[in-house]
Amino acid sequence: MIYPKSIAVLIEQFQKFPSVGPKSAQRMAFHLLRMPKDEVEKFAVTIIEAKENTKTCEICFNLSSSSPCEICSSTNRDHSTICVVSESKDLIAIEKTNEYRGLYHVLQGLISPMDGIGADDIRIKELLGRLTNEEVKEVILALSPSVEGEATSLYLTKLIKPFGIKVSRIAFGLPVGADLEYADEITIAKAIEGRHEI
Template sequence: MHYPEPISKLIDSFMKLPGIGPKTAQRLAFYVLNMNEEDVVDFSRSLMKVKRELQFCSVCGHITDVDPCYICTDKSRDRSIICVVQDTKDVIAMEKMREYQGMYHVLHGAISPMDGIGPEDINIPSLLERLKDENVKELILATNPNIEGESTAMYISRLVKPIGLKTTRLAHGLPVGGDLEYADEVTLSKAIEYRTEL
């Protein structure tokens, strides 16, 4: 089926999103076509705002509209603990449980030789800089419990071992092969509570 170019381009744009196949992209494109113009303009403004106004926190790497982010500027948080996560969505998942009150460090990925991602391709150097602060007493490695996450956790634990810093890993109440962002609050809470030293 041949569509006019604007619809065809919109379908192609939706297909660039994860989990969106041709049929879903087509449904979304025709839904947009039937929306009133004001809603379409608001939708496009929201997309542009996300790209133009959000950035990564210069301290922890979390997504923010002010730098440093609200977590890094919160004086009530425990600065002696840093929880290392793979993605900003993982910070949001951890914050939902409302039990962890330490700091974060977002790696923006995991070591994955199969995908050509090495330690230098993720946010490890700035983590090592943060660990020079004598106030940091514990590093929680909360990377995903899959091959890439485990490899990344082991790599970081070997890097920090000479420092003598207490290094823990989330307990394996989380399903192997799963992602933090999909875990429920109870599972995350138990995983933090029963973390073990590496």
């Protein structure tokens, strides 16, 4: 299909988003073009502001409006437990359950040799750095039960054990291979409750 260049470029941009194919990208582009000009401008400003006002927490690597983030700097949270997740979206899924009161560590990925992602490419070094703090008594691994999640969990367990810290994995009543973000709140809450030491 032949579009004017400006529309083709817009469709191309939308197609860069996860799970957006050519057809969806085209629908979004045309939707945008039908929107009133002031709404489009507001949308554009919102995108830029979100990018400018979002920081990565220097301690847990969560996305936040401040660094350290609200969770890391909260005195109401249990600083003896760190829950390890692969992405910020998993942290949000766990926070929604209102069941977990500890801290987090966002790895920003999982070990995946197939994709050329090794241990040094994710925030493992930084996690180990946090474990030298005597306050930390337990690390909960909340990584998806995928091949990469399993590999990362095993690797982390080996590294954390010598610190004399309890390591547990959340129980998965979750479907194998499923992403944490798609699980409902009750399933996640139960999974944290039923975690087992490894």
